[in-house]
Amino acid sequence: MQLPPIGVFATLLLLPFSVTAGTVESLRHCKCQPNLPCWPSDSDWQKFNSTVGGMLIADIRPISSACYEGTPEYNKARCDEVTKEFGDSFWRANQPGAVQHTNWETYPPLKESCYLPSSLSNKTGDGEQCKQGSVPRYAVRARNANDISAAVKFAAKHSIPVVIKNTGHDFLGRASRRNALLIWTHFMRDISFENQYGGWEPAGCKGDKYKENELLVRAEAGVMVFELTKEVSKKGRTVVAGAASTVGVVGGFIQGGGHSPLGVWKGLASDHAVEFEVVLADGSIVSASACTNPDLFWALRGGGGSTYGIVTSVVLRTHEDVSMVQYGLNVTIPILPNNTGAANDTFWELVSRWHSMAPAVNDLGGGGYYFLTTNFPMPETKITAHLFLAFLFVFGQKDTKEVEKLFNPLHDWLYKTVGAPESGLVSLLISGPEPTLNYLGTLAGTEDGQGNPVIPGSRLLSRELLSTPSGVQKATDALRDIEYLGGSIIIGHYVTPGPKPVDSAAHSAWRKAITHIVVGNSWEQGDSFEKQEEIKSLMTDVMVPRLKKLDYDTKTGKQTMGAYVNESDKEELDWQDSFWGEKYGRLKKIKAKYDPNGVFWCRPCVGSEDWDLNGICKVPH
């Protein structure tokens, strides 16, 4: 929009970090900000509130504001609640003034934060006042697609920034945005079934009716993983969703691709979406399927949330149950004064042995997770230890024989090298077979423990890499370097769907991957912003490039795999290629078609490079 001259000067004052070059030209295309004449008046907000049935929440403050004694906001009862519930992911998802990871509530460029005072490990001066940070001041608690449509139209009319939040689990901070109107989908929770009697077709499709035994489930925008799996289980069916109860299914998860322990058996969650309902940037409510808006349908399956529109519901395929064997391994390698070198060697040899089995585990139908952490303090014994923990689900097994046969050589080596079964240093579980539904039932209702700062960095590693001893060794060397540099935990995910071709926007690296490696880093609440920047830069400049070099073509100097957008480093260099590879160009065209004025923006999301780092002003090309 064209701002009046006074707006130009006010914008310059307000946006010292976002406007650097070509300022005058870029301000022709800026979003409105509070205190500018273009910002909606009180009466505009009131009128808007009546169009959304009173669902506008104004003057939102960060949750911990109630705990700042000596300020007008101090409220003991509310502060007690905040303190008690701070780490509960259900509770956090219900707060307009919070997301799950506290780092995305702060605003580092202006050093703004509002930490829970009692959680501060060290006083730096940055956390002594409650500042707004990246918490939006206005939110619409949407009840349905019409509320969302009204909110999108209001934001577009006044050119104010929009942010969409469901559960707030996003690891890249894409559900927080300073000075934005928050469109909050989390309370749209209806789950219903389609095709109960056969004959259903996705929007616009003719002649490709679903058969009677192909049950489909429709989930509204706020439905969480545990709610979906519970309802689908009641019908004796399974559904491909994530492993964490309180992650939302329909928002960032499915639009980012969506991995699951069932992936080895059935692929990505987004592979099973057959229809979306979407509110577009002009406020219209449309369907997207293979037959209606097929380009949008393609983009919504892996092209990233908060980019093409706001999804209000999705229809997913469900599946017949399959039996599976559960496998668990827990290894503790104590570090004693006289064995540090040997403990290190044993631990990293375990990692190599584990990864060299990855192709065989995948071929047998094994999916699940493994965790590595080194020098972990063990309070009971007052020593530190290297820890390796794995739990897998091996699908399609009639008994445990094949699983035992595959893993026994590893167990024999562990008993010989780390400790006999009675030492307690190596614990095993092989049980089943049992219905997959039993496992899905355990997801019901456990909270996921959040409320800390977290930044991930990640890579999809190819099956090709882990199919040769030299590739396995390269992977071990990289993970060891990362651990010693201070990666707090490394999580391996056997969730990759194999080469089955599904034409969606999800990175094609998924189809060649054998594991998804995530490195998690963190810091103490209240650590200075300078220290936070050091930790972030270690991730962006050292750890992620180290992983990126694992699947790499030295001739072209390019990576040959990529990374999962939802569990990656926000500051990843060359993110377009890393998150979407050769699909990026097509996605950018779809973004331009459905949202030409950039009503939806998040970073790093398709098209976000056309805007400054806050998504306020278009950058001149």
Ligand SMILES: Cc1cc2nc3c(=O)[nH]c(=O)nc-3n(C[C@H](O)[C@H](O)[C@H](O)COP(=O)(O)OP(=O)(O)OC[C@H]3O[C@@H](n4cnc5c(N)ncnc54)[C@H](O)[C@@H]3O)c2cc1C
């Ligand atoms: C504890 C934990 C466990 C996880 N486990 C898994 C897992 O097993 N598998 C996996 O694949 N990922 C997993 N993730 C990552 C997860 O996929 C992402 O965090 C995802 O972004 C969460 O989506 P959400 O809608 O719940 O969160 P939000 O933070 O609310 O939203 C995430 C993004 O989607 C956008 N968005 C939300 N709703 C909509 C909508 N209706 N339309 C358009 N855009 C929308 C938001 O603006 C934001 O950009 C996990 C994350 C955490 C924290």
